[in-house]
Amino acid sequence: MTISPPSTQSPCVSTRTTACGHPHVDAALWPDVARLPRASALRTAVARRIVEHALSGLPLRIRDVGRSHGAIPSPVERDPVPTLTLHAPAAFHRRIGADGLIGFGESYMAGEWDSDDLVGLLTLLASHVDDLVPAPLRRLRGAWVHRRPARDRNTPDGARDNIRRHYDLSNELFALFLDPTLTYSSAVFDGLPARPDDLTRAQHRKIDRLLDLAAVGPGTRLLEIGTGWGELAVRAARRGAEVLTVTLSSEQRDLAVRRIDAAGMSDRVTVELRDYRHVEGRFDAVVSVEMIEAVGAEYWPAYFSALRRLLAPGGSAALQAITMPHERMLATARTHTWISKYIFPGGLIPSPEAMARESAAAGLRITDDTGYGGHYAETLRLWRENFLRESEAVTDLGFDRVFRRMWELYLAYSEAGFRAGYLDVRQYRLVADGPAPGGPR
Numbered sequence: 001m002t003i004s005p006p007s008t009q010s011p012c013v014s015t016r017t018t019a020c021g022h023p024h025v026d027a028a029l030w031p032d033v034a035r036l037p038r039a040s041a042l043r044t045a046v047a048r049r050i051v052e053h054a055l056s057g058l059p060l061r062i063r064d065v066g067r068s069h070g071a072i073p074s075p076v077e078r079d080p081v082p083t084l085t086l087h088a089p090a091a092f093h094r095r096i097g098a099d100g101l102i103g104f105g106e107s108y109m110a111g112e113w114d115s116d117d118l119v120g121l122l123t124l125l126a127s128h129v130d131d132l133v134p135a136p137l138r139r140l141r142g143a144w145v146h147r148r149p150a151r152d153r154n155t156p157d158g159a160r161d162n163i164r165r166h167y168d169l170s171n172e173l174f175a176l177f178l179d180p181t182l183t184y185s186s187a188v189f190d191g192l193p194a195r196p197d198d199l200t201r202a203q204h205r206k207i208d209r210l211l212d213l214a215a216v217g218p219g220t221r222l223l224e225i226g227t228g229w230g231e232l233a234v235r236a237a238r239r240g241a242e243v244l245t246v247t248l249s250s251e252q253r254d255l256a257v258r259r260i261d262a263a264g265m266s267d268r269v270t271v272e273l274r275d276y277r278h279v280e281g282r283f284d285a286v287v288s289v290e291m292i293e294a295v296g297a298e299y300w301p302a303y304f305s306a307l308r309r310l311l312a313p314g315g316s317a318a319l320q321a322i323t324m325p326h327e328r329m330l331a332t333a334r335t336h337t338w339i340s341k342y343i344f345p346g347g348l349i350p351s352p353e354a355m356a357r358e359s360a361a362a363g364l365r366i367t368d369d370t371g372y373g374g375h376y377a378e379t380l381r382l383w384r385e386n387f388l389r390e391s392e393a394v395t396d397l398g399f400d401r402v403f404r405r406m407w408e409l410y411l412a413y414s415e416a417g418f419r420a421g422y423l424d425v426r427q428y429r430l431v432a433d434g435p436a437p438g439g440p441r
Contacts, residue, residue, distance in 0.1 A: 026400060034110075047094075054128075055084070059081045060082050061081055061083040063086065064086045082124065085116075087113060088110075088113075092112050099146070101337060102336070105409060119381070119384075122412055123420050126420035129420075129422065147335075147336060154298065160248045162347070163294065168251040169251075171252075176386065176394060177384075177387040177390060179200045182229035182231060185289045185320060186206065186379050187202035187205070187375060189378060192378055194378040209427065210232070213368055214286070216287070218240030221283045221312070223246075223281075225286065226288055227245040227253065230245070230269075237263075237269050244270050244279075244281075245272070246273075247273060276291075279306065282315075286317040290320050290321065292319065292350060292355075293321065295347075300350070301361065307364060308363045308432060311432055314432075316430065317429070317430040317431075319427070321426055322376075323349060323350055323426055325351060325422075326351035329350060329351040343406075349423065352424075355428065360433070364431065365430065368429035369426060372426070376424075380415035380418065384408065
């Protein structure tokens with residue numbers, strides 16, 4: 001098992017420990033967490049003023065542990081409200097001043113701030129994301145954001161590296177917080193809120209609905225783009241389908257093969273370590289679950305063209321995709337975010353408009369479109385609770401405190417996005433609309 005955070009190095013700007021960062025953080029693994037970034041006093045002061053202005057109108061409590069009088073209530077607080085506790089306010093504002101929301105996330109990884117209700121706090125921020133920065137200052141956004149690094153492009157080689165950085169962390173890690181199906185995508189519950197013992201049934205309900213959308217049954221030639229750990233392939237094979245499933249994660253491939261064999265379905269399912277752009281043949285159905293988010297906007301035309309090229313006449317594709325509003329997608333596409341730096345390099349969540357535009361351009365027509373955003377919020381809550389409960393086991397796998405805080409923030413941040421309506425998850429059915437195009441691009 002290997003932890004592979006970004007290798008970019010932030011300079012240490014002082015010989016004092018308090019300025020250079022955190023001696024308890026492994027600087028080789030987490031260089032930008034261990035060391036505080038360069039930021040002028042003016043830039044840090046501006047960041048502090050922006051943050052204080054943004055938070056002052058929200059129903060939350062700010063607690064600066066360095067001040068003797070403790071909690072600082074906001075003008076519109078109500079009880080109960082989430083508390084933002086600043087353990088190192090100078091470092092917190094300095095990181096935001098240098099790196100914006102990347103700095104906000106790295107500050108949490110470093111332990112410089114906490115909250116008694118992390119999801120509640122992040123949901124508040126996500127709900128007011130368009131109002132946090134005064135309109136005149138939004139023009140200065142470019143001073144706080146970074147361009148996505150060229151190394152994260154999803155070329156065939158780049159896509160393999162990007163997938164490995166997340167999905168090849170450790171099969172054992174994912175098994176600690178996922179349900180026994182090892183399904184790493186939104187479930188569809190029969191009612192909300194969800195209970196922990198609902199999760200496996202809800203994952204099967206999600207899979208079955210996708211297989212129904214694609215009309216998968218006896219004799220169906222099915223292509224799955226993005227294997228996961230094999231649960232959908234097994235469930236399709238039990239319907240009598242002949243399944244080819246492809247992935248770029250060697251860890252997932254190896255475990256999926258073992259699980260498929262244990263289910264007695266290895267004669268019906270083939271698992272290949274292959275890029276979707278390099279799959280050949282024609283299939284009656286194509287299913288892809290939350291894989292488009294890893295494709296990258298540059299390669300969406302290639303992805304949808306591959307779907308069209310691979311569909312046999314009369315076939316259909318079923319996709320599950322996380323979506324975000326179009327204007328936010330456009331802003332995110334130009335930005336190197338905390339999520340793209342630490343969690344999903346090279347990825348971008350599409351908008352519903354982008355899904356419709358790119359599929360139509362490839363000769364595909366959407367015939368079914370159903371959203372389940374509230375279901376993803378509950379799925380993530382259950383995963384996060386499992387992850388926190390298994391904290392000691394995560395440590396035993398070799399993951400340090402910074403990784404655990406990073407993963408907790410990732411799960412909470414994602415849950416908050418769905419609770420705030422900033423994110424949605426949708427199931428689509430697509431059918432061919434015109435002749436198939438040529439080969440992959």
